[in-house]
Structure formats: C-alpha cells, structure tokens
Amino acid sequence: MPHTIIFDLGNVLIGWQPRALFEKVFETTEEVDHFLANVATLEWNEKQDAGRTIEEGTRELIAKHPEFEREIKIYYDRWTETITGPITGTVEILQALKASGKYRLLALTNWSHELFPWARQTFPFLELFENIMVSGEVGLQKPDPAIYRLLHETYDLKGYHDCVFIDDSLRNVEAARKEGLDTIRFENPEQLRRELRERGVEGV
Incomplete structure (x- = not known):
C-alpha cells in the first residue's frame, strides 16, 4: 500500500x-x-x-x-x-487523503518559476502538500530522469517502494516508471479514485 x-x-x-x-x-x-x-x-x-x-x-x-x-x-x-480552474474531483481526493492523515503528499510540476507564485495564491488546496517541487525552480523538468532522482533525494523516498506518482502525460508516467515509481496516468477523478483504491489507498 x-x-x-x-x-x-x-x-x-x-x-x-x-x-x-x-x-x-x-x-x-x-x-x-x-x-x-x-x-x-x-x-x-x-x-x-x-x-x-x-x-x-x-x-x-x-x-x-x-x-x-x-x-x-x-x-x-x-x-x-x-x-481553467481547479479539477474539483481530484481536489476532493487530495482533501480526503490529507484528512485521513495516513499519507505523505507531494507534488511534482512542470511550471515556470515566475508564474507559480500566482498558483500558490490562487489555489488554497496547494497548501495541503508537504512540499511542491517546481521544475522552473530546480532547473529540471519532467520527463528528464534527473528530476525524479532529485525528488527522491530531496524528500528521502527510500527507493520509491511505497510511492505512487500521478500524471496526465504519458511520457512523464513512462519516465517515472523507468525510475522505479509506481504510476497512474490520470484520465479523470473517478478513474484516479478507482486506481488508488486498487492499491489499497484508504479514505478516497
């Protein structure tokens, strides 16, 4: 799990x-x-x-x-x-995961370092994450394997053995999988909810 x-x-x-x-x-x-x-x-x-x-x-x-x-x-x-705004169903999943208190929540995003402060101010649910790694801030971006390795080192992910990574981009998911991450390619909130439950994730 x-x-x-x-x-x-x-x-x-x-x-x-x-x-x-x-x-x-x-x-x-x-x-x-x-x-x-x-x-x-x-x-x-x-x-x-x-x-x-x-x-x-x-x-x-x-x-x-x-x-x-x-x-x-x-x-x-x-x-x-x-x-175009928050994807409500996924935000609800994130909120449920946070409320459960059972999971470590991180984000890995390709985003300009100049524009991301606006997102932080605009979407309060981003505060639910322990940390957010922003590509423009670290000078690396998905699907470069180096950004997954930096994520691993920065947050002490211990070989990814208990991690799952969610992304809508096939190339980002494939690159993460090659690095050893369990991955879910996001299609819609209900599909994400189903795949998380299949992995034993509780509260969603």
Whole structure:
C-alpha cells in the first residue's frame, strides 16, 4: 500500500488549456490550431518551465515569428486565462487523503518559476502538500530522469517502494516508471479514485 502519493498539478488538479485564451484572440479554430502547433508550441513553453525567463522566451519567439508579435506577447500577458480552474474531483481526493492523515503528499510540476507564485495564491488546496517541487525552480523538468532522482533525494523516498506518482502525460508516467515509481496516468477523478483504491489507498 502506498505511503507517499505524488501529484502532478497541471490537468490533474488545475486545468490548463492555452486554447481557452487563444479562442478569444483569433477568429477561427484554424488560426488557433496553427498558432499553438507551429508558433507558441508546447516545446517552446517547456523551456520556460525549465527555468528560462518569460522575457527571454518571448523575445526569442518574436524574433522567429515577427508576424505574430501581438499574439506571442498575449501568451504570457494574459496567461491566467489559460488556467481553467481547479479539477474539483481530484481536489476532493487530495482533501480526503490529507484528512485521513495516513499519507505523505507531494507534488511534482512542470511550471515556470515566475508564474507559480500566482498558483500558490490562487489555489488554497496547494497548501495541503508537504512540499511542491517546481521544475522552473530546480532547473529540471519532467520527463528528464534527473528530476525524479532529485525528488527522491530531496524528500528521502527510500527507493520509491511505497510511492505512487500521478500524471496526465504519458511520457512523464513512462519516465517515472523507468525510475522505479509506481504510476497512474490520470484520465479523470473517478478513474484516479478507482486506481488508488486498487492499491489499497484508504479514505478516497
């Protein structure tokens, strides 16, 4: 039975959808698709998650795509509009785990160090975690094996033998599994609840 439960945040506990912002910015779905697939890509955003400053990332992208200067600046100027709110069912699971008093609760998130303070202020349930490792603060990001090893060392996880890691990203889950973690790929709160119960987790 797990003793330590490690949560991803984005799209597990907190909804994040850049489309939610850019559907307000562009007139057509095709324009949104093109911008997010070819300009402000996930790969570009991940460099900010790994520690690059927003100013540097924005400047670099404008240099590559000057025709989208306005929209590129909007990405971070209106970044909070990409956050769609708490995923209520998962928050309820987290609260139940905390209330049980039986589990160590940690979080491991890919998030810019410049933006994460806003999340801490906005979502009080983040205080339920013993600690949150933020990729932009440590200069590493999932699925780099080094961030799982840093998590192991920082929080003395003793070989992961009693840990379970929850993430919506297949590549992050696969990388964690290779490091020795038991993993759950998050799909929805009910599926998560079911898989935790299958592992003997109580109170959910």
